[in-house]
Amino acid sequence: xxxxxxxxxxxxxxxxxxxxxxxxxxxxxxxxxxxxxxxxxxxxxxxxxxxxxxxxxxxxxxxxxxxxxxxxxxxxxxxxxxxxxxxxxxxxxxxxxxxxxxxxxxxxxxxxxxxxxxxxxxxxxxxxxxxxxxxxxxxxxxxxxxxxxxxxxxxxxxxxxxxxxxxxxxxxxxxxxxxxxxxxxxxxxxxxxxxxxxxxxxxxxxxxxxxxxxxxxxxxxxxxxxxxxxxxxxxxxxxxxxxxxxxxxxxxxxxxxxxxxxxxxxxxxxxxxxxxxxxxxxxxxxxxxxxxxxxxxxxxxxxxxxxxxxxxxxxxxxxxxxxxxxxxxxxxxxxxxxxxxxxxxxxxxxxxxxxxxxxxxxxxxxxxxxxxxxxxxxxxxxxxxxx
Numbered sequence: 001x002x003x004x005x006x007x008x009x010x011x012x013x014x015x016x017x018x019x020x021x022x023x024x025x026x027x028x029x030x031x032x033x034x035x036x037x038x039x040x041x042x043x044x045x046x047x048x049x050x051x052x053x054x055x056x057x058x059x060x061x062x063x064x065x066x067x068x069x070x071x072x073x074x075x076x077x078x079x080x081x082x083x084x085x086x087x088x089x090x091x092x093x094x095x096x097x098x099x100x101x102x103x104x105x106x107x108x109x110x111x112x113x114x115x116x117x118x119x120x121x122x123x124x125x126x127x128x129x130x131x132x133x134x135x136x137x138x139x140x141x142x143x144x145x146x147x148x149x150x151x152x153x154x155x156x157x158x159x160x161x162x163x164x165x166x167x168x169x170x171x172x173x174x175x176x177x178x179x180x181x182x183x184x185x186x187x188x189x190x191x192x193x194x195x196x197x198x199x200x201x202x203x204x205x206x207x208x209x210x211x212x213x214x215x216x217x218x219x220x221x222x223x224x225x226x227x228x229x230x231x232x233x234x235x236x237x238x239x240x241x242x243x244x245x246x247x248x249x250x251x252x253x254x255x256x257x258x259x260x261x262x263x264x265x266x267x268x269x270x271x272x273x274x275x276x277x278x279x280x281x282x283x284x285x286x287x288x289x290x291x292x293x294x295x296x297x298x299x300x301x302x303x304x305x306x307x308x309x310x311x312x313x314x315x316x317x318x319x320x321x322x323x324x325x326x327x328x329x330x331x332x333x334x335x336x337x338x339x340x341x342x343x344x345x346x347x348x349x350x351x352x353x354x355x356x357x358x359x360x361x362x363x364x365x366x367x368x369x370x371x372x373x374x375x376x377x378x379x380x381x382x383x384x385x386x387x
Contacts, residue, residue: 003027003065003107003369004355010321010372012380013287021284021319022380024300024358024370031328031336031366033069033110038100040073051075052339054361056102057137058261058348059144064105066113066172067348067359068135068146069367070097077339085255087296090340091156092364096121097131099148101172107357108369113172120150120165127180128152132165134347136190138262143170145222147190150180159207162187166222179225183232188258191215191222192310194265201310203263203272206239208247208256210274212311213238244311245274245303252299252320254278261349261358263305268378269314270305273346273358280323288325297342299323300360300370304381315385321377322370329362338363346370 008025015021033053035041040051056069075095081088099118102110120132128150135148150165164181181189188205200218204211213235215221221228235242247257253276263270280294299320306312324330324342332338340363348359356374359367 001064001107001352003357003371004353006108007355007357007369007371010376012376012384015283015287015319017283019319020380020384021287022317022321022372022377022384023287024322024372024377026322026326027108027369027371029108030326030368031362032108032369033067033102033367035365037110038071038112040071042074050337052365053100054364054367055134055345055347056359056361056367057135057146058350058357058359059137059139060350060352061103061144061172064103065107065110065350065357065359066137067102067104067110067367068099068118068137068148069102069361070131070133070135071100071117072097072339085296089296092339093156095131095155096129097133097151097155099132099135103172110367116173116175118146118167118175125177128163128165130154130161134187135167136262136347138190138193140193140219143168144172145191146175147222149187160185164189164225166225168223178223181225181232183229184236188260190259190262191219192270193262196310197308203244203259204235204239204242205258206236209243210245210257210259211239211242212244213242242311244313245316247276250276250278250318252276252278252280252284252297252323253301255296257301260300260346260360263310264349264351264356265307266304266374266378268304268382269307270310271374271378272303272305273349274301274303275299275345276301276320280320284319284323285325288323290325294324294342297324298344300344300346300358302377302381304378315381317381317385324362326362328366328368332363332365336363336366338365340364344368
């Protein structure tokens, strides 16, 4: 597979204080998927506007790779003051996102699958009508679980708008909708790809932290969420007991953290790739070739969870393993404008031939590929990370 041949092995770099950090390799063809590639343009007042394709889950499928990125078009980009954060930031208005499944034989060049679109605009159900976002793919016993975020209120219009939305498919053409988890607000939430000691664990994001709980109803609780209202309610009520990773313990995770791709089973335990939002210091940025500080940035982090008891963290990175470091991840430029600056958002991952491939959104505009030799990352986390 071309993606495996072209992705690097990752590297370990040393900071002036003597600490080391791991840096994932960026594919030389990044950004792999651009909105123009999918015809995501429109005219507004005689000016061409360009949409977005980002935050796609990933899985092996029919000898290649399938992605489920969200699609934005016909929207406006605004700068507003966020009172909660105490700063100005970019937001999008007047859009309802959908998800387009894409497929690639080589893991690099992607195209749409039969013009399929997963919509959350009220045309197929009324559970949520303001779009579907950030679908992760979990391979499960002969089919694929597609678990994303259904918006019950317009994006960027306040809290309590996110609901776990669940679909299944075998071929990414016929896609069945199973409903939403109505009982609480959550995104970046999805089950493990298999049971652990007879229990099915689920990662949840109760803002601003990552939680891990057990689905008492097993996979049926996912496939028929409306039939397990009491189970979901209990998960919410005991959320203080299920905290896995707390925001605020590290500078680059000061604001919030959230699960990335579904956990990957390795010889050392469950590898959890996740995102954090916080400050990236000058010394870290220098290792990426920039003499600057990122005051508020999305970053990629990693942890290893116990193989038999994933509630126990074996080790966790003290520094991000990737930070925005290219124009399409930073503030953009003439060739690569971005919608939201300083964003790298891991959502899909596969392991093959000892390589780890991570598919991520960049600048809320593009899909990029990061990766490394899996053994290199595991060895680094175990030897150099926060216990």
